[in-house]
Amino acid sequence: MKHIFTQKHILITTILILTLTNIIHAQEANKGFELPEGATARLGNGSINKMQYTQDGTRLALTTSMGIWLYDTINFTPIYLLKKHENDAIFLAFSPDGSILASAEHPGVIHIWDTNTGKHKHEVNNEGGTNRIIFSRDGEKLGVFGVNGSVRLWNTNTWEEIEVFPDLVHLHLDGIRSLDFSSNSFMLAFGNNVGIISTVEIFSGEETQTYLQHAGMVTSLKFSPDDDLLASAGVDNTIRVWDTNSAELKLLIEKQPGANNLTFSPDSSLLASGYSTGDIILWDVQTGEQRQVMKGHFGRVKDIAFSSDMRTLASASMDGTVRIWNVFTGKELHAFEDHYGHFTCFDVSSDDKTFVIPIYEPVGCLWDITSGKLENIIGMNAYYYAQDIAFNPTGDIIAFVSIENYISLLNRETGKHLKRLVGHDHPVASVVFSPDGKMLASGSRDMTVRLWDAIALEEKHVLKGHKKEVNSVAFSPDGTTVASGSKDKTVRLWDANTGAEKLVLDEHESGVSSVAFSPDGTTIASVADTPEIYLWDAATGEPKKVIDGDESGVLSVVFHPNGNVIATGGQSGVVELFDANSGESVGKFPGHWKKVTDLRFTTDGNKLVSRCDEGVLYVWDVAGI
Template sequence: MKTVFSVLVFLAASVICFSDAFGQAYMREYLPEGAKARIGKGNVYGLAYSPDSTRLAVASTIGIWIYDARTGEDLKLLAEHTESVHSIAFSPDGSMLASGSSDETIRLWDAHTGEPKATLIGHTGFVRSVVFSPDGRVLASGGYDKTIRLWDTHTGEPKATLTGHTDRVYSVAFSPDGQTLASGGRDELIRVWDVHTGEQLQAFAGHAGYISTVAYAPDGETLVSYGGDGKTYLWHPKTGEFLRPLERGAEDIVFNSPLVYSIAYSPDSTTLACGMDDGTVQLWDIRMGQRKSILTKHPDADTATDAALKTVNKGTSGVKSVVFSPSGAMLAGASYDGTIHFWDTATGVSQQVVTGHTARFVRTVMYSSHGRILACARLGSIELWDPHTGTLRKTINSDVNRWTCVAYSPDNVTFAYGDYRTVWLLDANTGEHNETVLSGHKDRITSVDFSPDGSILASSSADETICLWEVVTGDLRNILVGHMARVQQVAFSPTGQTLASTSDDGTIRVWDINTGDVIKTLVGHAGGVGQLAFSPTGQTLASTSDDGTIRVWDINTGEPIKTITPASDRFSSIAYSPDGSTLASIVDRKNIHLWSVHSGELLQTFTGHMGYISAIVFSPDGRTLTSGSSGGTVFLWEIAP
């Protein structure tokens, strides 16, 4: 155990933001079968204004949200894709909406009714970018299969496939006259193509990394690119001549040189908007190559310095997507903090804020012991929800984004989380870190668990050890050694007298907490053992393994008493129902199966998450199963009595 002194204590405290947010609530619409509520609208990947500026389309992990751009009201959710939607575009006449997805398809929608019109199939990988030609007759798409494809928007048939990129294509953009197409991607080159012949006209380099975005100015005079090297460059689109970079000012350098996350041209071609990692949007004069103003989420921030100081979580509030309205009067920006701001470009004032989108994937979900709080832990934050009213009570935000695991103390006052090799203790009421940290592991921490009385915290690690800590003092009580490979998970028995652990060495070990001795070694899985869960009585223990089975063990004899073999061998977390009759498991990372502990029979399947399911937990009353996912959403599923 080490005590964190002076500067480190100050830094840890300074990056925690504890806020009340009563405005958000469960969503009870657009739910899959069996779900009674959803937390979050999914991560945002892209924005598109309708040509009449009245609607904003939002590409997300759960589909396409259509918002009223004037009021911020959500109008509908288009959810035909089977994976996350990463790119969207309105046709120039506003009649169609195109979307590209990681399900390898492109879909065309009726932009007014939301009805699907066509599914374009041809890409053999993630579709990262879609854009309509200026006349709306052609749709261009770029994907992870290294190709650019041109489609007839009337028939949905492919017109051409442009090849030449040697790696993933991240961005495509038509010139204003529709004669050429620019593209950029992972091969670090900007390529310009003749749309009619498919011939590559130019290939020019300058970025020292992948190119995430290319865009023509509406007047066609310049082409802008932004890359993984953090640079934003202006080019002559016909000659490939490098014109100038956008240079950051001295005050930016003071604040660790904010990086550009997204770019967009104004309709009159005079301004380039850059979404920054510090949560601001910088507006640049294209002709002069100089910054002219900064849009912030804080109306009282008058300077870049002030804006930076008011940004609580650099990196977690960065603006990941920006788009001007067709009139240029408004600018919309989506941030990693889950908000979408609408700024008046003339005044720089944020006119409207959409909330509810979830910026980070869900690490785990936990109920308080009394069942009145549902804790949702994401990378860098923990949300505390009232599971009965569906209201978000509090959010704890942190700059520490390497959370590997989280546990909730039995008295509901402390969170413990693993941050690589260190365990931090966090006050659930104040949002402040304890001044002591639990440090002793030599490799990544894989799990943490409180004893039933809350006095001891166990942590497991890839260093093949388990550490037992005194929660009050932070003292290291014992180091349990015996596993021959990474320890995957630890869990206290309901009595708190024993601790079970799983490992890649294929064993489950049951330890005496007082002596640190191994009481039993459970052997039977034919592969590494991943997750485990004690039954409420503590008489049995369930485990998952790389061998494709779930085994239920008799703790007293150490023998397996039930083996469940799902149709798939890919499953992870498991959880016992409070009455011990049902086991829930994550299968194929996409489905939740409910099993009878007595018979091993599959009772029910829940499906509907976009992204992989990362965590499951039963409510203390057993009426709800809660699941979290990499898509940033949480579902509450109805459990039949």
């Protein structure tokens, strides 16, 4: 009996060991950046906000629109993608031993992570929002500077609030344009819009020094690691280094337009400055001489960080890369790619080979749809935050609209601007070519739909009738009808030749966000950030069916080329497929972390592309539907 009992225990113990081993292996396999089930490619890894090395220089963390990426800087591989924030994580800080990472969003939510396991440890809600976070030198405190001008200190063992220092500064009233928060002494530095810099000691709340010499706005501030120096850059095209004890100017570097993101080396002997050109310059703090000029980025530098051993420097840019440089030679060692901005919209070429995707900076990315690789980058002139973008049917012309009142046309291959179509009184939200490429429709916040001759590049008709801004426009497959969805809760159908209003579809209880025609032109689908998906008879305007979709609200809708399936994207981040005849759900693709606003099928119907507010695109395999 004793022998049997022992065998049983051995068997149970063995099973437990195997089970625990499988759990551990499963946890190790789940790094957070794997493609979700059903996805064949991901385009983009989220736009970069801030970055920081661990103290030992072996890892680099980036806060992005997709989450917090943790990279191995020895082997240049991703370790984890940490996702918990509902809003974009902006600020981050490592504990001195590198075992803990804190990430923060502006509203005040701070998440605490174990960097060895990638596990979430704690959530801190900082009253007053978040504008900077730092660990104390001993790692026992987390200091948080809030958007309300207060500083709160948190115990990093219990995550209880220790002390509050309120109203140290009024950021907006005082015209503050730059700041830094020292982990060495919890000292604050502020630079305002008229060139005045001041430092504040948080425990007394008193201003310790005032620096008066910048002629205009201060754009960047940085304490040296020992707090003995303070570097500043301004619109007067100068970089200045100050003694924080005496407020004496120690170094003046002139003729530095666009200098920003100042960063001291760990021993304070070097100062790095980044530029809108993408260059990084290393300066000798004692002499002001240039030590290195690092060239490789083609977009504005967003952040700079030194490794603790000073062998490498990391730089993040609007060109979508984080580059690792050898400090002594100035040579690039590696580039972490695919952080190409916060994609705002996209389109797929009619040959199913290429995406076009604008990013925040004035460039657009052309990607190969099969491999997910970047093909080309084209200039898109001075725009900000593109609202919509569209290929013409032959794929050689791209139309895009931003927060301006016009539509821009450019050549796909050369990026050359062909024409601005001017006529709208307010920003344009949606643009689409007719199936034959001879017309262009646009919808605007000015409550109008406009039809343009895409050959002569001139306005044909102004369609008036909507009572609020127009969010979405679509052509029927034969090009004779235009559908428009508006914030006034209606879908309107227009004659594309005469501009006359044909029908008003008015069953929605909220503003219409997306409209789409079926491939045969007999049905119109529309959604309005509610669970309901309306299918309308395009000839009579009568509702044919109402499908219950995402309970959190459906924002985007598109028909499959076979006409039997519709795809929707909603607030929950789930892409869902429905049978257009029965209304039944025939497939779900969870994977996006934020709301899905744009969808496109390839013309062969084998792939579905979705975009969400993370600024990331997924390509889904839908060949089996």
